[in-house]
Amino acid sequence: xxxxxxxxxxxxxxxxxxxxxxxxxxxxxxxxxxxxxREDRIPPSTRExxxxxxxxxxxxxxxxxxxxxxxxxxxxxxxxxxxxxxxNIAAGENSDPAARPSxxxxxxxxxxxxxxxxLREATVQKDAPxxxxxxxxxxxxxxxxxxxxxxxxxxxxxxxxxxxxxxxMEFREPVPGDIVAALIDGxxxxxxxxxxxxxxxxxxxxxxxxxxxxxxxxVIQGVMIALLRGRGxxxx
Amino acid sequence: xxxxxxxxxxxxxxxxxxxxxxxxxxxxxxxxxxxxxREDRIPPSTRExxxxxxxxxxxxxxxxxxxxxxxxxxxxxxxxxxxxxxxNIAAGENSDPAARPSxxxxxxxxxxxxxxxxLREATVQKDAPxxxxxxxxxxxxxxxxxxxxxxxxxxxxxxxxxxxxxxxMEFREPVPGDIVAALIDGxxxxxxxxxxxxxxxxxxxxxxxxxxxxxxxxVIQGVMIALLRGRGxxxx
DNA sequence: TAGAACAGTGACCATATGAACACATAATGC
DNA sequence: GCATTATGTGTTCATATGGTCACTGTTCTA
Numbered sequence: 001x002x003x004x005x006x007x008x009x010x011x012x013x014x015x016x017x018x019x020x021x022x023x024x025x026x027x028x029x030x031x032x033x034x035x036x037x038r039e040d041r042i043p044p045s046t047r048e049x050x051x052x053x054x055x056x057x058x059x060x061x062x063x064x065x066x067x068x069x070x071x072x073x074x075x076x077x078x079x080x081x082x083x084x085x086x087x088n089i090a091a092g093e094n095s096d097p098a099a100r101p102s103x104x105x106x107x108x109x110x111x112x113x114x115x116x117x118x119l120r121e122a123t124v125q126k127d128a129p130x131x132x133x134x135x136x137x138x139x140x141x142x143x144x145x146x147x148x149x150x151x152x153x154x155x156x157x158x159x160x161x162x163x164x165x166x167x168x169m170e171f172r173e174p175v176p177g178d179i180v181a182a183l184i185d186g187x188x189x190x191x192x193x194x195x196x197x198x199x200x201x202x203x204x205x206x207x208x209x210x211x212x213x214x215x216x217x218x219v220i221q222g223v224m225i226a227l228l229r230g231r232g233x234x235x236x
Numbered sequence: 237x238x239x240x241x242x243x244x245x246x247x248x249x250x251x252x253x254x255x256x257x258x259x260x261x262x263x264x265x266x267x268x269x270x271x272x273x274r275e276d277r278i279p280p281s282t283r284e285x286x287x288x289x290x291x292x293x294x295x296x297x298x299x300x301x302x303x304x305x306x307x308x309x310x311x312x313x314x315x316x317x318x319x320x321x322x323x324n325i326a327a328g329e330n331s332d333p334a335a336r337p338s339x340x341x342x343x344x345x346x347x348x349x350x351x352x353x354x355l356r357e358a359t360v361q362k363d364a365p366x367x368x369x370x371x372x373x374x375x376x377x378x379x380x381x382x383x384x385x386x387x388x389x390x391x392x393x394x395x396x397x398x399x400x401x402x403x404x405m406e407f408r409e410p411v412p413g414d415i416v417a418a419l420i421d422g423x424x425x426x427x428x429x430x431x432x433x434x435x436x437x438x439x440x441x442x443x444x445x446x447x448x449x450x451x452x453x454x455v456i457q458g459v460m461i462a463l464l465r466g467r468g469x470x471x472x
Numbered sequence: 473t474a475g476a477a478c479a480g481t482g483a484c485c486a487t488a489t490g491a492a493c494a495c496a497t498a499a500t501g502c
Numbered sequence: 503g504c505a506t507t508a509t510g511t512g513t514t515c516a517t518a519t520g521g522t523c524a525c526t527g528t529t530c531t532a
Binding site: 259261291292293295296299300303315316317 | 478480487488489
């Protein structure tokens with residue numbers, strides 16, 4: 001079967017979609033699926049989803065389902081009827097899309113202590129749970145590639161980042177002053193990225209913790225762009 | 237179409253089956269269906285059920301499904317794929333809290349400086365712009381009545397609440413230690429609620445600002461339960 | 473012992489359903 | 503302004519799937 005240049009997002013193992021977070025339409029579709037699940041209903045077929053959203057074409061649904069699958073929100077069984085299974089239950093519960101300013105879904109990769117825990121971009125997995133974040137409210141650019149981390153420890157309290165907070169990170173290179181997730185000795189740590197004499201190092205924002213001057217090249221996994229704080233630290 | 241004497245259980249409105257309790261085979265099938273449901277799997281098709289039980293014929297499954305339906309254990313949609321829905325689910329069978337819906341939309345009422353800006357519960361309007369917040373992630377109870385405020389000023393920096401942050405408030409009475417939005421002299425201010433000698437007052441968490449001891453009864457508009465921090469302060 | 477109920481088999485058919493492919497327009501970001 | 507991504511439409515097709523019908527064997531009960 002000839003593969004045209006337009007052929008995209010057909011399988012999860014395909015190249016990653018251009019953006020990791022869900023678009024508005026994808027989120028609507030995902031919420032529709034979750035509502036079915038919540039109400040213990042049979043998973044909808046592609047034509048039932050088409051009817052719900054008023055699409056003239058059933059293929060639009062296939063396109064969106066593939067996108068959701070490639071972003072790790074759902075799991076599908078190819079060629080099987082109604083074979084959509086929700087993987088991420090955390091995101092997008094509000095049934096009224098009109099009430100929402102542009103929310104986006106970002107994958108939550110688990111909590112990391114400021115100073116501990118394994119993290120690699122490669123570990124962004126299909127079944128990672130997501131949190132919903134209002135990109136417009138927090139000034140996050142729509143195309144940003146983001147992930148979430150939960151802070152453990154108080155090494156960054158001087159930067160008003162508390163134990164239990166969730167930080168939203170963007171995959172990009174830092175500029176001095178940024179709060180970054182960095183990989184040191186096989187572990188991820190959250191610190192402020194600073195330079196001295198042209199050499200970068202990681203500054204704790206708590207006098208009780210030492211600065212980290214890497215022996216090897218510093219690997220920056222992401223730059224903090226937002227923070228969420230609630231009460232308690234519910235685990236997913 | 238000739239209806240044989242053997243014809244039974246074809247529709248729920250047919251005469252009731254000879255026995256109301258499930259036979260052994262029916263019970264096995266019902267447990268199979270329930271296990272799929274418990275494990276959040278896609279409902280099985282008649283042929284998948286056939287394969288599981290090793291039937292040579294797919295019609296055996298149809299027969300059993302009709303029996304289960306006539307005995308009130310399941311609900312089916314005629315002619316639809318995988319359209320089996322469990323009716324008898326013991327309370328709490330799906331005990332995974334992650335299956336609960338999570339983000340809610342809360343009205344954003346505009347930014348208030350810590351110490352300035354007008355706010356009344358009566359002004360909470362249906363068309364007020366909203367932000368989307370992941371309630372589960374932030375540990376916010378589902379029934380909470382909430383609103384959002386944007387902080388302006390640094391009077392609460394000692395509590396790690398920064399200028400430009402968005403705080404999520406809940407309409408309820410405070411306990412000492414809570415961060416509250418209070419109405420003083422016709423204006424709303426964000427402060428910590430403390431008491432001394434049984435008398436409440438509002439404590440700034442920045443030595444540069446005075447504590448506020450109300451001359452009249454203190455009006456508490458809400459208690460802070462979460463915080464969102466992004467970069468910049470985009471306005472809606 | 474005979475009839476009813478239960479539990480299947482096998483052949484066949486209609487349609488629900490997922491998916492490929494070509495194409496078009498709008499939105500986004502550099 | 504252009505390339506890329508997003509979001510579709512429309513046509514077509516293969517197969518997954520539910521269901522009918524005729525039939526058979528076993529078990530249970532009056």
